[in-house]
């Protein structure tokens with residue numbers, strides 16, 4: 001195959017250096033604030049065990065098949081979201097790719113605000129570690145006033161966006177893959193250290209049984225559906241991110257093996273992060289009630305104090321933890337921007353540098369609105385379209401998790417299951433060899449029936465019963 005036209009064209013677009021390079025980049029996309037910030041919180045809200053089990057089922061029955069489908073579409077066509085959907089399924093399907101580009105735009109615009117918080121708390125933790133944690137600190141109040149400082153919020157998210165743009169404009173190999181190759185190992189090491197420390201704490205036993213002992217009487221319908229929605233978000237599915245990353249995969253690499261590794265790593269990291277946070281929380285009497293409030297609370301209000309009061313080696317681990325969150329977020333924001341930039345590059349013939357600056361700049365304009373929606377601007381903070389989701393930030397998060405990703409994912413499954421021939425999908429998935437657990441027949445059954453029905457159920461629930469997944 002080497003030397004024929006498509007491969008050359010491909011090299012112009014960029015390609016991962018190896019299967020490992022792709023796996024690291026895609027795992028970097030998957031592991032992010034969804035794992036460290038969202039998953040522990042929704043597990044907490046849904047009282048653990050049964051929710052975790054259902055989530056794991058969703059990952060295997062819906063997430064893994066759709067992961068394979070997205071990478072398949074990208075690798076087969078060697079095009080990014082819009083071009084790939086057009087080429088694989090016909091011109092009209094281009095709109096599904098466009099929907100994904102829109103989702104990438106929306107998610108990145110608010111995601112970078114929280115990513116900015118992790119940078120700020122990293123510097124704060126560094127300060128605490130060096131000069132001591134202040135006695136009687138009111139972290140809740142501190143956080144509220146921090147979030148309301150518009151200028152600071154814009155600066156932090158701007159810094160994060162600039163870093164993201166810097167990586168994306170350096171290209172697939174030299175930017176995205178290289179960053180993932182450096183940051184992911186660091187991330188794994190920090191998590192292992194944190195895990196060891198957390199497991200030595202008195203609350204770890206209670207944490208483990210909270211997470212792994214199912215009690216189905218505690219799981220409602222909405223919890224079930226929330227698990228499904230989160231499976232999309234955490235695996236970066238439903239908006240063509242994996243189509244775009246898949247388009248840089250060489251033809252001699254195995255989509256099935258890579259998908260398996262990405263999905264397992266993402267799941268393990270989410271569970272490890274949850275074990276760490278819950279071990280800390282359960283080790284402190286009274287903390288359980290205090291945490292209840294919000295996601296933000298767990299990561300930026302409860303944890304900082306606990307690092308300095310209870311966690312073994314907390315002074316070293318606190319800054320490490322926040323830089324870990326920032327690194328995890330960066331490898332995810334890169335993939336979000338890449339979807340939008342690659343669309344501009346592939347479909348409008350704009351050079352990578354210019355495309356990155358233009359799309360990143362446009363997204364940042366919306367980021368500014370999100371950054372001001374935590375009190376920085378009263379109008380932007382109070383603004384409400386979806387009931388109970390105040391502010392530009394709340395609105396966009398709701399829009400993405402409840403509408404953009406599930407709808408995109410639903411259409412991608414339908415397309416792959418019903419509008420691509422058996423010969424085409426079977427051949428593409430077989431390239432590069434398949435692992436022992438793989439069965440084409442099983443995949444096809446899941447992608448045609450199980451996944452669309454499950455995702456359809458989320459949509460029906462949202463539309464007719466008003467269930468909320470964000």
Ligand code: TRP
Pocket residue numbers: 029030031032033034035107232233234235236237238239241332333335336405
């Ligand atoms: N998966 C990332 C997380 O868990 C977020 C993310 C990155 C994402 N790229 C995406 C979500 C594409 C949906 C689609 O934090």
